[in-house]
């Protein structure tokens with residue numbers, strides 16, 4: 046994987062960073078790398094996630110699901126317990142005979158529609174919650190279970206649970222004797238894509254798990270004490286430095302449909318990890334070339350508050366554009382759609398550079414398991430590095446937990462002061 050920061054350095058205008066400033070920042074990167082390496086060696090909470098490519102056992106996960114032969118896998122989870130699986134399966138399982146669906150919201154219209162459309166007799170449900178207490182996930186699972194029962198399906202034969210050591214979901218799995226896998230110790234939800242959490246559905250869809258983990262291991266091997274020697278740190282350091290200079294928005298813009306959900310996964314990683322203590326860079330999601338015809342106007346000519354991150358694979362499948370005798374379209378004939386998409390990609394970079402707006406290019410070797418594993422790992426490492434530079438607690442999410450407790454409390458699921466605060470606020474309105 047290649048991270049090219051040249052277009053972030055090119056501009057003197059804000060937000061921009063000079064090579065000298067980056068050299069100074071590199072001393073802090075070296076210190077941060079020391080802390081990260083120590084955290085990994087000690088398996089400290091959060092840092093342990095960077096050991097997953099080394100520790101996760103692809104064969105064990107494949108064995109755990111080998112008895113299933115579904116037409117569809119339904120992930121029931123939310124946030125970090127769903128986005129990794131969505132991202133990996135969308136990127137890598139496009140040709141699989143098994144479809145992947147996710148219930149990561151509790152919109153009744155959506156849930157009803159999906160359950161009506163799915164052939165539940167041919168669906169395996171993967172229920173994922175690290176805490177085992179998340180209301181949305183548990184409620185959705187109860188609804189799915191009921192729908193399966195109503196359809197005459199033995200749900201207990203078609204359900205796999207992935208959860209932490211204790212909690213209501215673990216209890217339910219034990220009571221119902223469901224196959225239950227562990228969320229590895231020390232791994233926060235949004236850093237769990239390369240564990241059971243993200244890999245179980247991928248295994249059922251025939252994705253090359255070992256390739257994904259090998260890509261992650263290549264990322265771990267590339268961690269170094271200088272941003273100039275480590276693509277992940279180059280990305281994290283430049284994003285941080287640009288935010289400090291006014292790029293408070295980071296627009297993640299893959300130029301490949303298979304990574305559309307990756308932008309959503311990245312948004313969660315960046316926002317939930319770094320949005321702390323009054324700071325953090327707001328992630329935005331875009332898809333090239335589609336959003337080149339909408340958001341690029343803002344990125345190039347709107348407020349000078351953005352870093353645009355463009356992502357593409359170095360190789361694309363063929364899809365030739367037929368020749369035509371319409372004179373004005375002759376330039377297209379005989380080209381390939383991939384060549385056109387790459388031209389759009391380069392045009393976006395050039396357009397931003399011409400207006401002195403920073404961008405970073407991330408290039409994957411291919412849209413394959415190794416490259417996607419490397420991308421996920423490197424973005425996680427970039428985020429951990431950025432967290433060190435900001436000086437925040439990267440691996441907690443108190444604001445998210447506040448909302449979870451408030452919602453549970455409002456439904457009578459516990460005595461939480463957060464729920465009282467909501468009740469008081471509502472009375473004021």
Ligand code: PA5
Nearest residue numbers: 124125126174175176179234235
């Ligand atoms: O990254 C996180 O910690 C969150 O996004 C969680 O993954 C999300 O809230 C779901 O939590 P749980 O897995 O406990 O159900």
